[in-house]
Amino acid sequence: MFPYLFKIGFFELRIYSLMYIIGLLLTIYFTRKRAEKFGIKPAETENFIIFTFIIALLGARMYYVAFRWDYYGGNPLEMIAIWHGGLAIHGGIIGGFIAALSYCWYKKINPLILGDAMFPFLLLSQGLGRFGNFANGEAHGVPTMTPPDIIFRLKNVFPEFWSSVLSQVGLQDTPRSVSILSEIIKRKGGELIVNFEGKAYYLHEYFPWGISFPSKYRGPAYMDFGTLPVHPTFFYEMILNFIGFALLLYFWKKDKIIGTGMITGGYLILYGVIRGFVTTFRADDLMLGAFRAPHLLSVIMVVVGIGFILNSRRLKGSKTAG
Numbered sequence: 001m002f003p004y005l006f007k008i009g010f011f012e013l014r015i016y017s018l019m020y021i022i023g024l025l026l027t028i029y030f031t032r033k034r035a036e037k038f039g040i041k042p043a044e045t046e047n048f049i050i051f052t053f054i055i056a057l058l059g060a061r062m063y064y065v066a067f068r069w070d071y072y073g074g075n076p077l078e079m080i081a082i083w084h085g086g087l088a089i090h091g092g093i094i095g096g097f098i099a100a101l102s103y104c105w106y107k108k109i110n111p112l113i114l115g116d117a118m119f120p121f122l123l124l125s126q127g128l129g130r131f132g133n134f135a136n137g138e139a140h141g142v143p144t145m146t147p148p149d150i151i152f153r154l155k156n157v158f159p160e161f162w163s164s165v166l167s168q169v170g171l172q173d174t175p176r177s178v179s180i181l182s183e184i185i186k187r188k189g190g191e192l193i194v195n196f197e198g199k200a201y202y203l204h205e206y207f208p209w210g211i212s213f214p215s216k217y218r219g220p221a222y223m224d225f226g227t228l229p230v231h232p233t234f235f236y237e238m239i240l241n242f243i244g245f246a247l248l249l250y251f252w253k254k255d256k257i258i259g260t261g262m263i264t265g266g267y268l269i270l271y272g273v274i275r276g277f278v279t280t281f282r283a284d285d286l287m288l289g290a291f292r293a294p295h296l297l298s299v300i301m302v303v304v305g306i307g308f309i310l311n312s313r314r315l316k317g318s319k320t321a322g
Contacts, residue, residue: 001135003016004135016135022125023129026125031121034258044107045114052099055096056099060088060095061079062091064088065079065086112259112260112315115261116258116264119248119267123241123267126271127242138219139237140213140231142281143230144228145181145203145204145206148206154295165196169194174226175222179227182229191203192204205229211229233278248266259315265304265311268302269305272297273298275297276298
């Protein structure tokens with residue numbers, strides 16, 4: 001919507017970057033204080049978070065490039081152009097976990113202490129980052145006129161549905177052309193009938209809280225759907241991340257929880273469920289065969305998170321017995 005706060009010459013302070021910088025600083029500050037109580041030096045905590053953050057960014061980019069190899073394979077220089085967009089959160093989580101375990105192994109630090117001390121603020125940072133997505137007009141949902149029957153499917157049929165809609169209405173897949181779809185529906189009495197997979201769908205505003213993006217900054221949402229209102233999936237996830245942060249923070253304050261892996265497991269379960277839900281509304285999800293990659297990765301996160309929770313109960317029990 002408004003990607004930067006100000007611009008001076010070639011320099012621009014982008015809201016997306018600012019949100020993650022704020023999140024990183026908050027994570028360092030609170031994790032350092034909590035971990036120090038358990039014998040981990042502040043400098044080691046800072047190095048741990050910064051190292052993990054850098055590798056997570058690299059993992060997020062590599063994951064995105066791998067799933068979009070059809071494009072990047074023919075444009076190798078674009079692989080390093082992260083300012084053009086293209087970071088996948090699941091790749092960041094995978095890269096971050098590898099980096100965190102490697103750092104803790106090298107420094108001989110219990111990774112569960114740092115994980116439990118850090119993860120609530122990672123979820124907070126992800127929530128802040130979604131506001132940056134809103135500013136960029138990215139990580140957006142499908143148009144709010146998309147029928148729920150199309151949205152709530154494990155197999156993503158939206159691309160085929162959308163192509164069918166444009167074909168039947170006689171519109172080209174360009175921002176200016178797609179933008180007039182709302183006017184066409186109004187002229188049809190507020191409802192437009194289209195056919196897809198042998199079924200008639202009545203297009204109208206199923207969800208009234210969509211957000212429309214202007215052409216000024218030509219963000220991804222505008223380039224995909226013109227000025228049609230789309231699901232504000234960045235806000236869906238932001239709100240759910242903040243709720244998840246509040247839940248994890250409650251346990252974070254309990255000394256006997258830190259180091260058991262309960263908060264680490266809680267993060268994996270919470271974010272797996274959150275992302276799995278939000279991805280049903282997303283228009284730009286990466287695909288793994290016929291299915292949405294975030295759905296599959298979210299299931300894995302939840303399963304691994306349950307494993308952490310079960311192990312944490314065993315560790316907590318041994319602490320009590322000791």
